[in-house]
Amino acid sequence: MTRRARGAGPPTMADVARAAGVSSMTVSRALRRDAAVNEETRAAILDAAERLGYVFDATAASLRARRTDFIAATIPSINNANFADTVRGLTDGLAARGYQVLLGYTNYDMAEEERLVEQLLRRRPEAIVVTGGRHTARTRTLLAKAGIPVVETWDLPDEPIGSVVGFSNADAVEAMVDRFVAAGFRRIAFLGGDAARDTRGTDRRRGFLRAMAKHGLDAARLIAGGTPPISMREGAAAMAALLDRLPDTELVICVSDLAAFGALTECQRRGLAVPETIAIAGFGDYDIAGISVPTLTTIDPFPREIGRRAAELILGLLDGTVTGPRIVAIMPQLRPGGSALLPDADGAGRANAETAQKSPSAP
Amino acid sequence: MTRRARGAGPPTMADVARAAGVSSMTVSRALRRDAAVNEETRAAILDAAERLGYVFDATAASLRARRTDFIAATIPSINNANFADTVRGLTDGLAARGYQVLLGYTNYDMAEEERLVEQLLRRRPEAIVVTGGRHTARTRTLLAKAGIPVVETWDLPDEPIGSVVGFSNADAVEAMVDRFVAAGFRRIAFLGGDAARDTRGTDRRRGFLRAMAKHGLDAARLIAGGTPPISMREGAAAMAALLDRLPDTELVICVSDLAAFGALTECQRRGLAVPETIAIAGFGDYDIAGISVPTLTTIDPFPREIGRRAAELILGLLDGTVTGPRIVAIMPQLRPGGSALLPDADGAGRANAETAQKSPSAP
DNA sequence: TTGAAAGCGCTAACAT
DNA sequence: ATGTTAGCGCTTTCAA
Numbered sequence: 001m002t003r004r005a006r007g008a009g010p011p012t013m014a015d016v017a018r019a020a021g022v023s024s025m026t027v028s029r030a031l032r033r034d035a036a037v038n039e040e041t042r043a044a045i046l047d048a049a050e051r052l053g054y055v056f057d058a059t060a061a062s063l064r065a066r067r068t069d070f071i072a073a074t075i076p077s078i079n080n081a082n083f084a085d086t087v088r089g090l091t092d093g094l095a096a097r098g099y100q101v102l103l104g105y106t107n108y109d110m111a112e113e114e115r116l117v118e119q120l121l122r123r124r125p126e127a128i129v130v131t132g133g134r135h136t137a138r139t140r141t142l143l144a145k146a147g148i149p150v151v152e153t154w155d156l157p158d159e160p161i162g163s164v165v166g167f168s169n170a171d172a173v174e175a176m177v178d179r180f181v182a183a184g185f186r187r188i189a190f191l192g193g194d195a196a197r198d199t200r201g202t203d204r205r206r207g208f209l210r211a212m213a214k215h216g217l218d219a220a221r222l223i224a225g226g227t228p229p230i231s232m233r234e235g236a237a238a239m240a241a242l243l244d245r246l247p248d249t250e251l252v253i254c255v256s257d258l259a260a261f262g263a264l265t266e267c268q269r270r271g272l273a274v275p276e277t278i279a280i281a282g283f284g285d286y287d288i289a290g291i292s293v294p295t296l297t298t299i300d301p302f303p304r305e306i307g308r309r310a311a312e313l314i315l316g317l318l319d320g321t322v323t324g325p326r327i328v329a330i331m332p333q334l335r336p337g338g339s340a341l342l343p344d345a346d347g348a349g350r351a352n353a354e355t356a357q358k359s360p361s362a363p
Numbered sequence: 364m365t366r367r368a369r370g371a372g373p374p375t376m377a378d379v380a381r382a383a384g385v386s387s388m389t390v391s392r393a394l395r396r397d398a399a400v401n402e403e404t405r406a407a408i409l410d411a412a413e414r415l416g417y418v419f420d421a422t423a424a425s426l427r428a429r430r431t432d433f434i435a436a437t438i439p440s441i442n443n444a445n446f447a448d449t450v451r452g453l454t455d456g457l458a459a460r461g462y463q464v465l466l467g468y469t470n471y472d473m474a475e476e477e478r479l480v481e482q483l484l485r486r487r488p489e490a491i492v493v494t495g496g497r498h499t500a501r502t503r504t505l506l507a508k509a510g511i512p513v514v515e516t517w518d519l520p521d522e523p524i525g526s527v528v529g530f531s532n533a534d535a536v537e538a539m540v541d542r543f544v545a546a547g548f549r550r551i552a553f554l555g556g557d558a559a560r561d562t563r564g565t566d567r568r569r570g571f572l573r574a575m576a577k578h579g580l581d582a583a584r585l586i587a588g589g590t591p592p593i594s595m596r597e598g599a600a601a602m603a604a605l606l607d608r609l610p611d612t613e614l615v616i617c618v619s620d621l622a623a624f625g626a627l628t629e630c631q632r633r634g635l636a637v638p639e640t641i642a643i644a645g646f647g648d649y650d651i652a653g654i655s656v657p658t659l660t661t662i663d664p665f666p667r668e669i670g671r672r673a674a675e676l677i678l679g680l681l682d683g684t685v686t687g688p689r690i691v692a693i694m695p696q697l698r699p700g701g702s703a704l705l706p707d708a709d710g711a712g713r714a715n716a717e718t719a720q721k722s723p724s725a726p
Numbered sequence: 727t728t729g730a731a732a733g734c735g736c737t738a739a740c741a742t
Numbered sequence: 743a744t745g746t747t748a749g750c751g752c753t754t755t756c757a758a
Contacts, residue, residue, distance in 0.1 A: 009429075010510060012735055023745050028737060036743060053508050058485040059425045060735035063750050066372075068422060078450055084442040091441075091468075100482065103466050105454075119463065122421040145416050147373060232654040261654070268656040288651070291595040291624070293631040375751055386729050391753065399727060423751035426734050 011052040019048035031056060062124070071099045071314060072125035074116055076108040076132075076198070080229065082284050082303040083131065086153065089307025090129060097315055099126070106131075108197050108228060114139045121146055127314045133157025133164070134199045149317040149325075151310045154200060154301070156329065163317070165309045165328040169200045172299050172332040173207030173253065174214075176281065179334065181215045183342050185251045185279070188212065189221035191238050191263060192255035193228025201228045201255045204283060208253060221246055225259060235262025236269075243270065249278060251340055257282035257289045260296050264339060279340035294338025301332045374415040382411035394419060425487070434462045434677060435488035437479055439471040439495075439561070443592065445647050445666040446494065449516065452670025453492060460678055462489070469494075471560050471591060477502045484509055490677045496520025496527070497562045512680040512688075514673045517563060517664070519692065526680070528672045528691040532563045535662050535695040536570030536616065537577075539644065542697065544578045546705050548614045548642070551575065552584030554601050554626060555618035556591025564591045564618045567646060571616060584609055588622060598625025599632075606633065612641060614703055620645035620652045623659050627702060642703035657701025664695045 013031075017024040022041060029035035030045040037045075048054075062068040071094050075083040091101045102125055106113040114136045120128065127148050133155035135143070143150045143161050150162030157164060180188065190208040193201050205222070212219035225238030235254060239262065242249060254260035260282030267274045274280055274294060282289060285300035309328050316322030336342050376394075380387040385404060392398035393408040400408075411417075425431040434457050438446040454464045465488055469476040477499045483491065490511050496518035498506070506513045506524045513525030520527060543551065553571040556564050568585070575582035588601030598621060605612060606629070617623035623645030630637045637643055637657060645652060648663035672691050679685030699705050 014735080024735090025737075025746080026744060029744085038743060041743080055505075055509070056485045057487060057735055059422055059431060059487055060750095061737070062422045063426050063752085064735075064737045066738095066750070078441070078454075079444060079447040081442060084447070087441055088468075100465075100467075100486075102463075104463075122419045123463075124420060124422050142418075146418070232650050236654060258650075265654050265656050287595050287621075291599060291628050293628050377751080387751085388729060388753080389727085392728085401727060404727085420751055423734095424753070426736085427751075427753045429734070429753095 011054045012057070013054075015052055016045060016049045016054050019052060020045045068124045068126060069099050070102045070123055070125040072102045072104070072117075072120040072123065072128040074104050074106055074113060074120070074128075074130050076106055077229070078103075078105045081286050082301070085303035086131075086307035086310075089304040089309075090311050091307070093308050093311025094314065110134065110136050110139070114142075117142055126318060127151070129153060129310050129314070131155075132199050133160065133166070135161075149314055151313060153306050153310055155203070156327070160325065160327065163313055163325040163327065165306050165313060165330065167301060167330040167332050168207075169203035170207035170210065172301070173204045173283070174211040176253065176299060176334060177208055177211035177215075179342055180251055180253075180281070180340070181211070181217070186217060187221070187246075187248055187250045188217065189223055189242055189246065189249045189252045190219075190255075191223040191225060191235065191242065191252050191259055193226060193230050194224030195227055198228030198255075204255055221249055223252075229256065230259050230262075232258050232262035232265070235259030236266040237262075239263035239266040243267075243272070243278075251279040251281065253281045255283060257284045257286040257296055257298050260298070260339070261288045261292055264292060264294075264296070275338065275340050281340045285335055289335070289337060292339075297337040297340040297342065298335050299332045300335050302330050306330055374417045375420070376417075378415055379408060379412045379417050382415060383408045431487045431489060432462050433465045433486055433488040435465045435467070435480075435483040435486065435491040437467050437469055437476060437483070437491075437493050439469055440592070441466075441468045444649050445664070448666035449494075449670035449673075452667040452672075453674045454670070456671050456674025457677065473497065473499050473502070477505075480505055489681060490514070492516060492673050492677070494518075495562050496523065496529070498524075512677055514676060516669050516673055518566070519690075523688065523690065526676055526688040526690065528669050528676060528693065530664060530693040530695050531570075532566035533570030533573065535664070536567045536646070537574040539616065539662060539697060540571060540574035540578075542705055543614055543616075543644070543703070544574070544580070549580060550584070550609075550611055550613045551580065552586055552605055552609065552612045552615045553582075553618075554586040554588060554598065554605065554615050554622055556589060556593050557587030558590055561591030561618075567618050584612060586615075592619065593622050593625075595621045595625035595628070598622030599629040600625075602626035602629040606630075606635070606641075614642040614644065616644045618646060620647045620649040620659055620661050623661070623702070624651050624655055627655060627657075627659070638701065638703050644703045648698055652698070652700060655702075660700040660703040660705065661698050662695045663698050665693055669693055 013024040013027045017027045027045050030037045030042040094101060102120060102123055104116040104120060106116055117139050129151045131154050133152050140161055152160055152164050153166050155166045156168045190205055192205050196202050209219050223238045223242045226234040252263055254263055260280050263280050264274055272278055282296045282298040285298050289296035289298045313326055376387040376390045380390045390408050393400045393405040436453060457464060465483060465486055467479040467483060469479055480502050492514045494517050496515050503524055515523055515527045516529050518529045519531045553568055555568050559565050572582045586601045586605045589597040615626055617626055623643050626643050627637055635641055645659045645661040648661050652659035652661045676689055
């Protein structure tokens with residue numbers, strides 16, 4: 001009745017209803033495929049909507065229906081192919097069901113993550129995905145009390161907040177070191193960042209240390225390449241430092257493929273043969289690992305699969321198919337390359353794709 | 364009065380108000396820094412909110428205040444460092460002022476872009492940023508009629524929808540070819556994708572063709588490497604095809620650094636010296652360009668700057684500082700590397716950072 | 727500095 | 743198949 005003094009903002013359902021000679025409830029129904037509306041009526045309504053340039057207001061619908069169709073997600077950086085792949089897997093799985101991913105990045109900073117999570121929760125997402133299992137106490141509280149499914153990824157936290165889709169970074173590197181030690185390597189270095197900012201990087205180093213200790217090997221060859229996450233360039237600089245200080249090193253395990261590739265280029269610049277003179281391994285199975293000369297021996301953590309599984313889990317949790325939190329274990333796979341040779345073994349393969357999900361009685 | 368039968372959903376402002384013994388209007392004021400509220404009252408309110416675990420509902424606020432604080436943005440792919448950089452520039456500029464970027468990716472598909480834009484507009488963003496200047500007719504209409512600032516990026520469209528922050532991909536490549544021709548190169552190939560899906564890639568090829576024609580050179584050395592955007596691996600395969608079919612090629616200009624790096628690795632595999640036997644140039648100034656051996660000669664389109672400028676422009680448009688659409692020209696910069704040698708010239712430098720923005724009487 | 731009333735644009739719930 | 747009523751949780755507006 002007070003409606004549209006013309007130019008009082010974009011047209012609303014009431015405007016469309018008036019133009020089509022029906023009630024706005026009928027318009028509401030016609031705009032969704034499900035509801036029962038006479039086909040002629042619907043056509044007239046869609047026509048009127050098109051003529052008026054009507055655009056559905058999801059904000060109003062969300063408020064009333066108590067469904068925003070938002071799924072929040074936080075990643076450390078948007079500029080990382082691994083996390084981008086996870087977001088792709090997540091988005092593709094959720095978009096098909098009408099959900100929209102509300103993405104934010106934390107810049108590898110837990111305080112920033114806290115701010116971001118707080119901001120995202122104000123949008124009333126129906127579920128939230130975070131990267132990693134380490135958060136500020138307040139972030140944990142916010143997530144735990146949000147009353148929505150929470151999925152931690154890229155880690156296997158000791159005390160999950162809710163569900164988990166991830167793997168142990170420490171275990172993955174430990175297993176890799178085991179393989180190299182079995183292959184005869186002894187003087188092994190770890191090249192990573194110099195701070196605990198990147199918790200996954202820190203976990204990988206922990207796995208290295210644990211493995212070396214287990215095998216009774218000297219784990220003092222730790223090269224810090226700068227503030228995590230370290231770039232290709234920093235990887236190269238760190239490799240230079242390593243070659244200067246510990247030239248007898250046989251193998252360098254890098255916190256990521258980016259660092260590993262940088263390290264490889266440093267060897268190329270110095271004319272050192274990889275893997276003959278010094279071997280290099282990475283982590284992440286980035287594109288570069290498969291195309292560099294030599295290719296990089298690395299670990300594939302199935303980033304896209306992580307996103308896909310998280311989406312699947314969330315959909316199940318939201319429609320009631322899945323009840324209670326779940327722990328979905330991803331099994332990272334060693335991908336042998338030319339940068340660090342390993343004798344044949346089980347090695348390659350995509351066992352992960354068919355892996356069943358473990359579901360212990362989660363917290 | 365009907366309020367909270369306990370457990371009837373998350374606490375609302377009314378709950379906080381009751382707990383603090385004030386009206387919900389006072390809570391609303393206390394939760395924003397601006398409004399005038401007695402300091403003791405505010406403290407009591409914040410305390411009550413914390414105790415109750417109150418989380419502000421941005422959906423309700425958006426509906427009433429007619430301000431969502433959303434800025435929509437679409438990029439072709441989340442898995443591309445160039446676009447990721449633009450998103451970073453954009454997000455950083457906007458988050459500082461309380462806006463949240465609502466991001467979607469089109470997968471380099473105009474029909475997908477249309478769906479995405481339509482979906483994003485339903486969220487009532489206060490401005491929208493899209494990548495490129497080519498869209499479906501319907502997308503153009505939707506954007507033009509949305510009644511919000513529209514910014515097209517990474518291109519310099521002939522008929523902008525609203526504002527623009529970008530550059531001519533064709534001109535950038537043409538200028539690069541000019542430099543190479545001046546340096547004596549004649550048998551020059553272009554390595555790109557095989558479809559028009561990636562409009563920026565197509566524009567770059569167009570710039571190549573135009574330049575070759577201008578110099579009276581044979582522009583038939585066109586190598587298609589697969590569905591755009593082409594990967595490092597596809598770049599390598601395309602280079603292999605080129606080396607087999609046109610082994611006398613002196614220089615290969617690649618649609619992106621990723622393709623260029625792939626091409627470089629193919630040469631390494633074949634023992635061909637780059638740049639001595641064959642020279643390679645890329646586009647994008649990705650990280651790989653600065654660290655590969657040799658480094659890549661490339662063009663820096665200042666991706667982050669594009670995002671930063673778009674954010675700046677949007678803020679100005681929203682607060683009225685800037686009126687009407689603006690065209691912000693970004694000046695891509697040739698970055699000489701080792702993969703294709705050029706005689707010294709103006710070449711390097713960061714002229715762009717200080718560039719003033721052109722503001723013709725835009726449409 | 728605080729409060730009361732009204733309503734943003736939609737849809738749940740109930741009618742017919 | 744369609745309509746009526748009410749109200750989601752905030753903020754605008756006006757008043758005190």
